[in-house]
Amino acid sequence: MSKLFARFLKDESGATAIEYGLIAALVAVAIIAGAGLMGARLGTLFTNIANRLNVTVPTS
Numbered sequence: 001m002s003k004l005f006a007r008f009l010k011d012e013s014g015a016t017a018i019e020y021g022l023i024a025a026l027v028a029v030a031i032i033a034g035a036g037l038m039g040a041r042l043g044t045l046f047t048n049i050a051n052r053l054n055v056t057v058p059t060s
Helices: 002-010 013-054
Strands: none
Touching: none
């Protein structure tokens, strides 16, 4: 029984899987945050472009 317990304590495959899961979660959060910021900036940019296109040009 003690050999089984010692082998269980030495096994790090579960810890490695958890570490990879945490890294993947952090990468996903960074991508989501970056996409949100970029989406807001693009929305503002396209709104500004649309407003400039809608300005009437006086004719002489």
